[in-house]
Amino acid sequence: METDRLFSAQRQERLLAELRGHGAVRVRDLARDLGVSELTIRRDIAALAERGLVAKVHGGATLPSQSSAAGPPRRAAATRFTVGMVVPSLDFYWPLVVAGARAAAAALGVAVQLRGSSYDPAEDRRQIGRLVDAQQVQGLLLAPSLEGDDAAEILDWIGRLAVPTILVERQPRRWTPTTRHIEWVRSDHALGLEIAVYHLRHQGHRRIGLVLAQGSPTSAHLRDAWRAVVADAAVPGPEAIMLDAPGERDAVHRILRECRHSKTTALIVHSDPHAIAVAQHCAEVGIAVPGDLAIVSYDDEIAHLGDPTLTAIRPPKSSVGRLAVELMVSRLLDGERRPAHRVLLAPELVVRGSSLRLSPMR
Missing domain, CATH: 3.40.50.2300 (Response regulator)
Incomplete structure (x- = not known):
């Protein structure tokens, strides 16, 4: 029993270290890296969440917001900004991007209003329009569909919105006067x-x-x-x-x-x-x-x-989400005095069994 508690403490410390480094963790990744079952990792997350050290999300965990941290009840910190976020999917690819955005938002006192649009340009416009019309967001993080013939029209419309915009895992194909203030951050x-x-x-x-x-x-x-x-x-x-x-x-x-x-x-x-x-x-x-x-x-x-x-x-999905929020806060604080940012983040190679030869070239 004492050994089990020791192993549990070691796993939870590893989990917290990953959160501090990346802002979000996935159950399946930690289970694979630590050689334990996904159920074991979920139990570790639940135990840490009860102590207010992590926030549970679908498939993993993020850093907690200030109001959910461990300790005696206290008044939540005032929200500095509210940012709308519209992504095409809430399952494949995008959960880590969203988790990274939420982790950065929690650290910076930012509220995030999340919407999904299902890779549908008409739904993109509807969800973005609803966020802007409600006049509750000061900025937008968007991943619109830009593959169709109307991509230039959509970007022109986004560029004319009343709030600043940062594209997430997207970028305009070319510069235009209406898109000159649109910023973006994506994987390279x-x-x-x-x-x-x-x-x-x-x-x-x-x-x-x-x-x-x-x-x-x-x-x-x-x-x-x-x-x-x-x-x-x-x-x-x-x-x-x-x-x-x-x-x-x-x-x-x-x-x-x-x-x-x-x-x-x-x-x-x-x-x-x-x-x-x-x-x-x-x-x-x-x-x-x-x-x-x-x-x-x-x-x-x-x-x-x-x-x-x-x-x-x-x-680097989680980092894309984190940086998008950080760029938005910088934009909202500094306004147009600050030059527009267009950022590429480097992916990483994860080597497994499907590509290794016994005698690689030197």
């Missing part, structure tokens, strides 16, 4: 692709392919970066291949056939469900991963669930 997906290519070349691969999910904003950045890398002749191999759905066996079969014909020995696949589908199909047809074909996934949401576990590029 082009750099993420370069990191993946460097890793695979270091493992000895010279013919590398790229597989992209249809309709993803991230895919657009990866495709542009891929064209630049191919133009430098750094990765001879097939052109970027589009994959419609992770369960579409014909598409996966076509990808593997093209790899065989072009003698491609490594793939970078966006996103995790697609990468897992490719790895599963390889197992079914006798292609060894990573022996015959190395795979690097892009996103690292569920890459650790693959068989083998998938090496992945992990965008």
